[in-house]
Amino acid sequence: MIEMRLSGSGGQGLILAGIILAEAALLDGKMAIQSQSYGPEARGGASKSEVIISEKAIHYPKVTKPNLVLAMTQEAVDKYSKDLPADGILMIDTTFVKKVPDHLKNVYHLPITEKVTAELGKALFANIVALGAIVATTKAVSVESITTAILHRVPKGTEDINKRALELGIALVAK
Amino acid sequence: MAKVLLLQGNQACAEGAIAAGVTFFAGYPITPSTEIAEIMAKRLPEVGGKFIQMEDEIAGIGAIVGASLTGKKVLTATSGPGFSLKQEFIGYATIAEVPIVIANVQRVGPSTGQPTAPAQGDMMQARWGTHGDHPVIALTPASVPECFTLTIKAYELSEKYRMPVLLMLDEIIGHMREKIEIPDYDTIEKPVRKGPRVGPSEFKAYEPDSDGVPPMADFGTGYRYHVTGLVHDETGFPNGSPAATEKLLKRLHEKVERDIDKITMYEEYKLDDAEIAIVTYGGTARSAYAAIDMAREEGIKVGMFRLISVWPFPEKEIAQLAQKVKVIVVPELNYGQMVGEVKKAVEGKVPVKPMSKYDSEPISPKELLEFVKNL
Numbered sequence: 001m002i003e004m005r006l007s008g009s010g011g012q013g014l015i016l017a018g019i020i021l022a023e024a025a026l027l028d029g030k031m032a033i034q035s036q037s038y039g040p041e042a043r044g045g046a047s048k049s050e051v052i053i054s055e056k057a058i059h060y061p062k063v064t065k066p067n068l069v070l071a072m073t074q075e076a077v078d079k080y081s082k083d084l085p086a087d088g089i090l091m092i093d094t095t096f097v098k099k100v101p102d103h104l105k106n107v108y109h110l111p112i113t114e115k116v117t118a119e120l121g122k123a124l125f126a127n128i129v130a131l132g133a134i135v136a137t138t139k140a141v142s143v144e145s146i147t148t149a150i151l152h153r154v155p156k157g158t159e160d161i162n163k164r165a166l167e168l169g170i171a172l173v174a175k
Numbered sequence: 176m177a178k179v180l181l182l183q184g185n186q187a188c189a190e191g192a193i194a195a196g197v198t199f200f201a202g203y204p205i206t207p208s209t210e211i212a213e214i215m216a217k218r219l220p221e222v223g224g225k226f227i228q229m230e231d232e233i234a235g236i237g238a239i240v241g242a243s244l245t246g247k248k249v250l251t252a253t254s255g256p257g258f259s260l261k262q263e264f265i266g267y268a269t270i271a272e273v274p275i276v277i278a279n280v281q282r283v284g285p286s287t288g289q290p291t292a293p294a295q296g297d298m299m300q301a302r303w304g305t306h307g308d309h310p311v312i313a314l315t316p317a318s319v320p321e322c323f324t325l326t327i328k329a330y331e332l333s334e335k336y337r338m339p340v341l342l343m344l345d346e347i348i349g350h351m352r353e354k355i356e357i358p359d360y361d362t363i364e365k366p367v368r369k370g371p372r373v374g375p376s377e378f379k380a381y382e383p384d385s386d387g388v389p390p391m392a393d394f395g396t397g398y399r400y401h402v403t404g405l406v407h408d409e410t411g412f413p414n415g416s417p418a419a420t421e422k423l424l425k426r427l428h429e430k431v432e433r434d435i436d437k438i439t440m441y442e443e444y445k446l447d448d449a450e451i452a453i454v455t456y457g458g459t460a461r462s463a464y465a466a467i468d469m470a471r472e473e474g475i476k477v478g479m480f481r482l483i484s485v486w487p488f489p490e491k492e493i494a495q496l497a498q499k500v501k502v503i504v505v506p507e508l509n510y511g512q513m514v515g516e517v518k519k520a521v522e523g524k525v526p527v528k529p530m531s532k533y534d535s536e537p538i539s540p541k542e543l544l545e546f547v548k549n550l
Binding site: 019022023026031032033034035036037038058059060061062064 | 179181291292347350351352353354461462464465468537539540541
């Protein structure tokens with residue numbers, strides 16, 4: 001079982017990223033649950049999307065022992081990485097996150113939003129870049145399934161740019 | 176062809192309604208139930224149905240009562256504040272015997288409370304929210320697939336007994352996404368309403384068959400009758416005599432009571448050799464499955480009696496459970512509601528321990544395990 005928390009600010013597309021990750025797991029023939037919590041705002045405010053992937057039935061839908069936390073804002077790191085064990089993976093977007101808790105050993109400093117804006121011209125695809133980085137790091141789902149799941153969810157005409165965003169994310173952690 | 180999808184509980188509820196043959200939705204969107212309205216707005220025109228966003232929740236339920244009288248299968252969906260507003264018409268549909276289904280996706284209350292956080296605080300409101308003596312059928316799904324199947328079941332029961340059926344979801348189940356296999360809707364048997372067997376001139380709108388349920392004529396098909404919230408006799412016209420009053424109220428209760436074994440639904444999880452029974456429902460049941468698996472690994476004999484139909488309450492089954500176990504734990508996301516019903520059914524035979532949580536977070540499996548270990 002792998003438990004992941006994708007956190008940031010409302011509007012960064014993290015709920016969608018969580019859904020895509022869970023759908024990719026189903027394509028791999030695994031079980032998956034996605035859930036979220038957010039404030040009453042449509043934009044802004046801390047937001048988290050949680051995904052649990054397992055070979056067996058998943059009973060409790062919320063993450064209790066995260067293997068990975070993605071944090072796309074400083075508030076998200078402060079709020080949602082507290083229960084991450086010392087050996088858990090913290091993945092931060094260095095564009096927005098400046099401070100990381102001292103006890104964590106496994107921190108990926110990734111310039112997600114900065115890089116995607118420079119390469120693809122829009123911050124909009126940051127969530128897909130993050131998915132690339134998560135999949136490359138954890139192997140939670142296959143690259144083939146995440147690609148299919150992304151293409152299934154994104155608007156027509158944006159397939160190529162989303163594929164490039166995914167590849168960008170995979171490349172970010174390969175270095 | 177069956178389809179494997181990742182859906183939210185709310186989505187599965189809306190799809191269940193479409194699969195059951197619903198062609199009318201009226202309501203007022205409210206978190207955390209909004210997706211049900213949103214999906215019905217998109218799906219109903221595709222199947223030749225109608226969606227209306229009304230001015231408020233009262234109008235939403237009023238409109239579905241009217242549409243049901245024309246023979247449509249109908250749905251409205253809401254959460255706490257809207258559920259309070261709908262109570263008056265729930266009573267009206269009960270006495271006027273109009274089949275309707277209301278989904279209530281529970282959030283923290285009272286009042287506006289915490290719109291995006293889960294709770295199970297409307298369980299007693301489901302039972303007694305509308306005034307007067309009345310039977311209630313309320314179902315609580317604990318998974319996304321069950322949101323689909325229980326929504327279809329809600330129509331079966333509502334059409335069969337001619338009364339409101341409440342789908343009591345909570346934010347956990349309404350908003351989580353998990354795997355569901357959706358069958359081809361053509362393969363799903365659509366609940367059928369019992370129609371009149373005599374012509375309009377002989378038809379008495381509230382004359383029951385031996386099952387206590389009167390056949391129902393659709394408005395607009397030549398059958399004219401009076402529908403009222405007043406106590407009425409077989410003709411549908413008001414009749415306030417003690418005899419007519421007793422007759423109607425007795426029939427309303429008895430049509431449900433006589434079929435209680437058919438209506439009651441529950442699941443037993445690892446209860447066979449259990450010494451401790453967890454009685455719970457909805458989103459909290461998900462914590463219980465996980466806690467029980469953890470406890471079993473430590474050799475603690477615990478199982479779950481999961482309420483699927485919460486109202487009418489399965490008193491007989493809970494009384495039997497009390498004969499088999501040493502203690503009963505009732506975890507719920509409220510200050511203690513269904514635990515009172517459990518105590519009533521157990522009649523002091525074994526201790527019944529409430530495990531109440533009302534801080535806007537679900538009960539974690541570890542918390543429940545600790546509670547069981549410290550009994």
